[in-house]
Amino acid sequence: MKPEYDFQATEQKWQAVWDKEQVNAAVDFDKKPKFYGLIEFPYPSGSGLHVGHLRAFTSIEIVARKRRLEGYNVLFPIGFDAFGLPTENFAMQTGKHPRLVTDDNIATFTRQLKAFGYSFDYSRVVDTTDKGYYKWTQWIFVRLFKKGLAYKSRTYVNYCEKCKVILANEESQGGVCDRCGSTVVQKEKDVWFLKIRDYAEKLLDGLNDVDFLPRIKTEQINWIGKSEGTEIDFSVRHSVKKDAKLKIFTTRADTLFGVTFMVIAPEHPFIAENASVIQNMDEIEAYRTETKKKNEFERTRVNKDKTGVRIKGVAAVNPVNNKEIPIFIADYVTLDYGTGAVMAVPAHDTRDYEFAKIYNLPIVEVIAGGDIATCAYTDIAGGTLVNSEFLNGLSVKDAAAKIRDWLVGKKLGTRKINYNMKDWAFNRQRYWGEPIPIVYCPTCGTLPVPENELPLVLPPLDNYRQTESGESPLANIADFVNCKCPKCGGAAKRETDTMPQWAGSSWYFLRYIDPHNAQALADPKKLDYFGPVDWYNGGMEHVTRHLIYSRFWNRFLYDIGVVPFAEPYKKRTAQGLVLGENGIKMSKSLGNVVSPDSLIKEVGADVLRLYIMFMGDYESPVPWSNSSINGCKRFLDRIYNLLDVVTTDEGYSKKHEVLLNRLIKKVSEDVESLKFNTAIAAMMTFLNEINTDGSITKGELKALILLLYPFVPHIAEEINTLLGYKTMLAKSAYPKYDPNKLEADEIELPVQINGKLKGTITVALTADLAAVKEAVMKNPTLAELLHGQTIKKEIYVQKKIVNFIV
RNA sequence: GCCGUAGUGGCGGAAUGGCAGACGCAAAGGACUUAAAAUCCUUCGGGGGCAACUCCGUACCGGUUCGAGUCCGGUCUUCGGCACCA
Numbered sequence: 001m002k003p004e005y006d007f008q009a010t011e012q013k014w015q016a017v018w019d020k021e022q023v024n025a026a027v028d029f030d031k032k033p034k035f036y037g038l039i040e041f042p043y044p045s046g047s048g049l050h051v052g053h054l055r056a057f058t059s060i061e062i063v064a065r066k067r068r069l070e071g072y073n074v075l076f077p078i079g080f081d082a083f084g085l086p087t088e089n090f091a092m093q094t095g096k097h098p099r100l101v102t103d104d105n106i107a108t109f110t111r112q113l114k115a116f117g118y119s120f121d122y123s124r125v126v127d128t129t130d131k132g133y134y135k136w137t138q139w140i141f142v143r144l145f146k147k148g149l150a151y152k153s154r155t156y157v158n159y160c161e162k163c164k165v166i167l168a169n170e171e172s173q174g175g176v177c178d179r180c181g182s183t184v185v186q187k188e189k190d191v192w193f194l195k196i197r198d199y200a201e202k203l204l205d206g207l208n209d210v211d212f213l214p215r216i217k218t219e220q221i222n223w224i225g226k227s228e229g230t231e232i233d234f235s236v237r238h239s240v241k242k243d244a245k246l247k248i249f250t251t252r253a254d255t256l257f258g259v260t261f262m263v264i265a266p267e268h269p270f271i272a273e274n275a276s277v278i279q280n281m282d283e284i285e286a287y288r289t290e291t292k293k294k295n296e297f298e299r300t301r302v303n304k305d306k307t308g309v310r311i312k313g314v315a316a317v318n319p320v321n322n323k324e325i326p327i328f329i330a331d332y333v334t335l336d337y338g339t340g341a342v343m344a345v346p347a348h349d350t351r352d353y354e355f356a357k358i359y360n361l362p363i364v365e366v367i368a369g370g371d372i373a374t375c376a377y378t379d380i381a382g383g384t385l386v387n388s389e390f391l392n393g394l395s396v397k398d399a400a401a402k403i404r405d406w407l408v409g410k411k412l413g414t415r416k417i418n419y420n421m422k423d424w425a426f427n428r429q430r431y432w433g434e435p436i437p438i439v440y441c442p443t444c445g446t447l448p449v450p451e452n453e454l455p456l457v458l459p460p461l462d463n464y465r466q467t468e469s470g471e472s473p474l475a476n477i478a479d480f481v482n483c484k485c486p487k488c489g490g491a492a493k494r495e496t497d498t499m500p501q502w503a504g505s506s507w508y509f510l511r512y513i514d515p516h517n518a519q520a521l522a523d524p525k526k527l528d529y530f531g532p533v534d535w536y537n538g539g540m541e542h543v544t545r546h547l548i549y550s551r552f553w554n555r556f557l558y559d560i561g562v563v564p565f566a567e568p569y570k571k572r573t574a575q576g577l578v579l580g581e582n583g584i585k586m587s588k589s590l591g592n593v594v595s596p597d598s599l600i601k602e603v604g605a606d607v608l609r610l611y612i613m614f615m616g617d618y619e620s621p622v623p624w625s626n627s628s629i630n631g632c633k634r635f636l637d638r639i640y641n642l643l644d645v646v647t648t649d650e651g652y653s654k655k656h657e658v659l660l661n662r663l664i665k666k667v668s669e670d671v672e673s674l675k676f677n678t679a680i681a682a683m684m685t686f687l688n689e690i691n692t693d694g695s696i697t698k699g700e701l702k703a704l705i706l707l708l709y710p711f712v713p714h715i716a717e718e719i720n721t722l723l724g725y726k727t728m729l730a731k732s733a734y735p736k737y738d739p740n741k742l743e744a745d746e747i748e749l750p751v752q753i754n755g756k757l758k759g760t761i762t763v764a765l766t767a768d769l770a771a772v773k774e775a776v777m778k779n780p781t782l783a784e785l786l787h788g789q790t791i792k793k794e795i796y797v798q799k800k801i802v803n804f805i806v
Numbered sequence: 807g808c809c810g811u812a813g814u815g816g817c818g819g820a821a822u823g824g825c826a827g828a829c830g831c832a833a834a835g836g837a838c839u840u841a842a843a844a845u846c847c848u849u850c851g852g853g854g855g856c857a858a859c860u861c862c863g864u865a866c867c868g869g870u871u872c873g874a875g876u877c878c879g880g881u882c883u884u885c886g887g888c889a890c891c892a
Contacts, residue, residue, distance in 0.1 A: 215810055222888060250892060306890080330889040342892045350807080351890050358846080494817090539885070577886095614830070616818055621809090621885075628818065631830045637845095643836090656828060678820070681829035688829090750825045756875045757825055781858095790827055795872050801824045803872050 002643040002722060007604035011714040015117055023068070024119040024310030025732040026075035030530055035072040036530050037064045038569075040538035040546070041079040041126070044105035045086055049112040050584070050593045051624065052539075052578045054612045057361035059575060060537050061118050065710035066671055068119075069734035071341075075530050077512035080106050080124030084501045088432040092464045095594060098703070102129055102566070114595065116605045117713055124515045131191060133511060134434040135455035136521040139505050140553060141426075142437055142448040143560060149195045152446070156292075159470060160185035166429045166470040170512040186292055187470070192436060192497065193423040199552050200224050200419045202566075206551060211353045211571040216543050223544040225420025227251055229402055231339065234316040237324065240274050246316055249338030249418060250378075253407065255345040257388035258366035260356065261326045262316045263308065265333045265340040267289045271311070279313040282580060291331045306332055306355040308548045319412045320403075328599065330355065333794040338418055347372045359631075361530045367396060378542060406601060424549065426500060429472040431464045433498030435472070441485035441492040450486050456494075472496040482515055485732060505546055507566060509533055521562065536569040544575065553674040572672055578612075586624075594624050606712035607633045613676035635684055636715055639708065642687075642696055643722055649697035654701055658744050664737040677712075683707060698723060703735045743799075749775075751782055752803040758785055771794045775804070 018024060026034075037060040054082040064076040082102045086119055091098040107128065115119065126133060128321075144150045158167040160177040167177060167184060196203075203222055207217050227250035246262065264270055275281055287309045308330030315324045332351055333342050346356035346363040353376035356363050363372055368386045370377020373663045378381065385391040391399045407413030414750065416754055427436060437449035437456045447457050459480045464473050474480055474496040485492040507521070513530045514522035521655045538546075547569075554568035580592025581584055585591065599608055611632040616622030652660055663686050670679035686704070690696045696704075701723065709716040709729045720729050748760045758781050761775040771793075789806040796802045 137849095151821075160816080219887060220811060224892070225888080227891070248892080252892080304890085333892075334890085337891050344892090349892075351892080418891075420888085455821055482835090541819095544887080614818090617820095620819095622818065625818065625831070628831045634845095635830085677818090678829080748825085752824085752873070755871095760825070794873065795824095797824065803824085805872055 001136055002640070004119060005637075005640050006714070007606065007714070007720070008561070008601075010606050011115075011117060014305060014717045015114060016713045017717075017728065018117075018119070018730055021728070021730070022083075022395055023728075024074075024076070024121050024532070025123060026077075026121050026512075027073055031071035032050075032071055032073040034530055035064070035067040035532075036075045036532070036534045036535045037067070038533045040506070040536075040542060041081050042109060043084055043507060044080045044082050044102060044109045045087075046090060046101070046105055047588075048105075048108050049596050050586075050719060051596055051612065054116065054596060054608065055114075055575045055578050055618075056538060057116075057118060058609055058612055059676065060571070062671055062676065062710040063535060064752040065713060065730075066668075066734060068730070069241055069706065069732060070711070075512065076234060077124045077515075078113065078118070078120040078122070078510055079124075079512065080109065080128065081501070081505045081508070082127055083130040083433045083499075083504055085432075087431070088430060088464055091432070091618050095552055097460075098464070102127075115600055116596075116609065119713075124512050126433075126511050126515055128285075128508065129432075131455045131457055131528060135502065136511070137434050137499065137507070138437045138449070138454050138456055139451060139521065140507060140557070141297065141434075141453060141499070142342060142454070143562075144194060144556065145438070145448050147556075147560070149198065149556065150192060152190050152192055154188055155191045155425075156186040157189045157191065158184045164468055164470060165466045170681060178627065183395050189470070191425050193554075194204040194426050196549070196552050197419055197421060199555055200226065201422055202555055203548060203551055206555065206567045210567050210569060212569075213573055216540075216547070216572055217576060219540075219543050219666055223421060223548060225421075227418060228417050229253070230413045230417070231344065231416040232256075232319065232407060234343065236327075237315045237317060239314055239639055240277055240279055244270075244274075246270060246341050247339045247340045248343045251328050251417060252345065252348065252392065252400075253403045253413070254385065255348050255366050256318070256320045256403060257391065258313045258345040258347050258364045259318050259325060259343045260346060260362045260364055261328060261344045263328045263330045263333045263342050263344050263352075263355070264311075265335040265537070266329045266331055267335045268340045270327070270341075271329065274314060276310055278310070280311070284311065285311050285328060298488065304755060306330060306351065306353065306358055308359070309334075310359070312445075319407075319410075326354075326361075328359070336422060337420070338380070346376065350376045351376060352376070361737045362504070366391075368645075403762070409426075421548075424502075424552075427495075427497035428500050430498050431458070431461055431467050431468055431501070432471040434458075434503055435474065436495045436497050436499060438495035439483060439486060440495070441490060443490060444485050444487040444492075445488055447492075450693065453486075457655055458498075462692070472498060474498070486583070502545060502549050506550040507557070509536075509550070510554070510557075510563065520593065521557075524562075531563070532565045532567060533569045535571045535573070537573045537575065539577075540574045547572070561713060561738050576617070578615075578617050578621040581624045581626065582622050594626075599629075603629060603633055604714075606715050607636060610636065610680065610712050614680045616677060618674045636712060638687055638691065639704070640715065640719065642690065643702055643719065644703075645690075645695045646701050646723070647695055647697050650699045650702075651697060652700055652703075653697050655693065656690070656696070657741055659686060660700055660703055661741045664703065664707065665742065669736070671710070680711065681779055705729065706732060706735050747799060749799075750801050751776055751779075753785055754801060755806055758782060765799060767798075769794060769802075772796060772802050 010578050020203055031670045031757055039057045039060050054547045062072050067074050087101050090101055128134060160167055160182060162180050162182045163177060171343060181356055204226060207220060229249055230253045231247055233245040233247050236246055239411060271284060278284060308328045311327045311329060316327050318325055344352040346352040346361060348367045359698050364387060366385060366388045367377060367383040369383030369494060380396045383396060385394045385399045391403060435458055437454060437458045439447045459477055461473055466473060481494050481496060483492055483494050510522050514526045517523055523746060549570060553565055554563060557563040558566045582592055584590060607629060611629045615631055666682045705716040705719050706729060717729050743765055746762055746766055747765055748764050750757055751759050751761055759779060761779055763772055765777050791804050791806055793805040
């Protein structure tokens with residue numbers, strides 16, 4: 001007689017045993033093959049673990065446990081991405097120091113993660129806010145700076161005039177301040193940038209060597225946004241400087257004969273340079289001021305009416321036909337893409353077309369095939385060139401090649417590649433982040449903090465608010481700001497901004513490999529042994545930013561010889577969102593958030609782990625369903641009840657042999673391809689079969705609990721013990737299937753007549769057509785249907801189907 | 807607008823071109839119980855038929871095939887991502 005199953009006591013017991021036996025610890029330089037499984041480390045928010053985390057973590061947790069049984073030395077680490085705004089805001093409201101808030105939250109997360117029985121190696125926990133960690137985040141920044149990949153530039157930032165704070169993009173969504181709701185304006189400010197654009201090509205190339213889901217690759221490619229085109233100089237008449245040129249970028253040089261005007265960004269330096277010859281400077285200035293007031297959100301809104309001002313007093317010249325064309329400023333052209341100036345071809349560009357209609361500018365068709373009276377013709381596949389002198393009659397493709405060669409030959413243009421991806425804005429006016437290790441010396445200029453002085457520690461602080469002018473709270477601390485120049489020793493001042501949230505997460509996967517190293521970010525030998533990450537799972541929402549940023553940092557560290565692999569992640573997958581029961585995204589304001597804490601008390605970790613993997617296709621969004629959890633609970637109860645019907649036979653019974661071999665194959669393969677829901681369904685089907693038969697051998701049950709172990713390790717270990725086995729499952733081997741025992745001798749074969757299913761027959765697996773026909777004729781219903789019919793054609797696919805055409 | 811993804815019962819979802827709806831939830835009926843819960847058994851896409859059975863059915867229109875949820879062409883819709891990107 002088996003004891004009553006007490007999930008709480010049992011789960012705690014096994015967690016303690018695994019911990020004591022160190023079964024989850026990764027071993028440096030172990031002889032076994034290594035497997036590095038990674039999940040996106042959580043931001044330790046005050047509200048604790050979310051069911052979304054469970055879905056994201058449980059997949060690699062299952063793979064990690066399976067790999068250990070398969071004989072791998074598994075590195076499956078956990079850490080906390082703990083710098084960030086919510087903690088700082090909470091500190092501002094309560095007066096509690098962010099350090100203490102963070103420590104509390106990490107403690108809560110750790111307790112919850114352990115309650116789920118996740119097999120993390122807790123000896124390698126990483127906390128991005130720990131000075132032993134951010135020392136190396138700062139060190140990487142210093143190296144980037146020394147290589148010229150970190151630079152400071154004046155640009156516009158989101159600013160709330162009411163709160164007098166600079167806002168991050170995520171705090172100013174929709175162009176409105178997150179806290180007070182007032183409209184955000186643009187304010188000019190010095191901003192640190194990382195030159196990720198210099199790595200655009202490497203980041204694209206690297207995608208060829210990794211196994212990321214196709215949609216992940218596509219999203220990254222789109223984000224980088226490579227476009228190949230031509231830069232062309234347009235000379236300017238009546239400008240201040242003789243022979244002044246305006247450089248434009250275009251991907252459509254073939255339409256050059258259709259250029260009827262030019263547009264430059266309102267911020268374009270051409271205006272200041274030519275202020276003395278521009279006749280309507282007042283009007284231009286007014287437009288520029290208006291643009292500045294608009295925030296990014298308004299300005300980049302599509303479908304809004306085009307506005308602009310003609311620059312009077314100067315004109316540009318189209319290099320192909322020397323025709324004089326007007327120059328405009330308009331906010332639909334921005335300074336941060338291409339050259340900040342465009343040649344306008346209203347006949348074949350939608351934006352230029354709209355602008356030309358509003359300002360009554362000529363529209364010249366150069367590609368036949370559309371109807372330019374109604375709209376711009378932008379299809380580049382069809383159409384031939386017209387009104388274009390030596391390009392007439394050519395296809396778009398041929399014309400593009402010809403004009404490009406012509407421009408390059410005459411030195412009027414050069415081939416050029418542009419990227420939509422912008423350089424990475426790398427500073428925030430916040431307290432709770434890594435201080436940027438830079439010193440400004442009046443005589444020596446901008447210098448990095450010497451590497452042996454790192455970490456530059458975040459000083460204690462009472463007031464976490466930005467200053468009136470929007471400076472970081474660190475600017476209020478004289479002790480911090482005033483320092484000595486590392487070069488000349490004279491009085492100097494520190495940079496007071498901190499790094500963005502993305503910094504710490506851009507290299508954490510390297511630190512897990514050697515988390516306590518004080519001499520280097522990680523020992524190169526250990527990096528060589530454990531790296532790169534074999535399998536990384538996380539959300540689609542991080543596929544662009546975090547995944548690109550961390551690939552960039554890793555690639556940089558590879559280029560300077562610190563890391564021995566160019567690409568950090570061999571394989572990347574992504575889970576779907578967990579939606580609320582009503583099918584809408586979970587959010588506090590909608591009140592449809594599910595807390596794992598109460599559920600774990602009700603049903604336990606195993607049931608919850610199982611449900612979260614069974615609830616639907618892993619990669620698709622799926623609504624939460626409390627009632628569906630019952631199904632998983634019942635399944636585990638029935639598995640436990642098998643102890644009542646288990647025999648003492650250590651082998652497989654003849655009857656279950658094929659079923660079990662197929663099950664092992666199915667579960668094993670499904671886990672590798674993220675098909676957790678069908679793996680679980682297959683185990684349920686097997687259980688139903690066993691229950692119909694009324695008994696299971698000890699050997700069969702052992703195999704079943706080994707298959708279940710990665711999903712529901714506690715109950716699996718408990719059953720193993722109750723079966724009398726001394727070796728715990730965590731130290732056992734994953735079951736193998738016999739490829740010769742995957743098929744039964746006899747199968748049910750569907751029989752079709754004229755492509756319609758009419759019945760089934762039982763035949764030998766390898767039966768030939770003659771045997772099949774014999775079996776069909778023995779079946780009274782089928783024989784009757786075929787009686788007196790002339791069979792014109794017979795299609796027989798072994799193991800699949802037979803079809804008679806009559 | 808561009809790029810990507812997906813449309814299958816009341817619900818979540820299964821199906822290398824080969825028995826559509828596996829598995830689970832919910833629901834209904836029954837057994838056990840004084841009763842309820844739990845558990846166990848049965849039914850469960852739609853129409854028709856007393857019944858054996860039969861017809862229809864995977865967003866929509868068409869095509870390929872002995873055979874299409876699956877492949878091809880077109881249309882509509884959902885959900886993501888990017889977006890005045892020149």
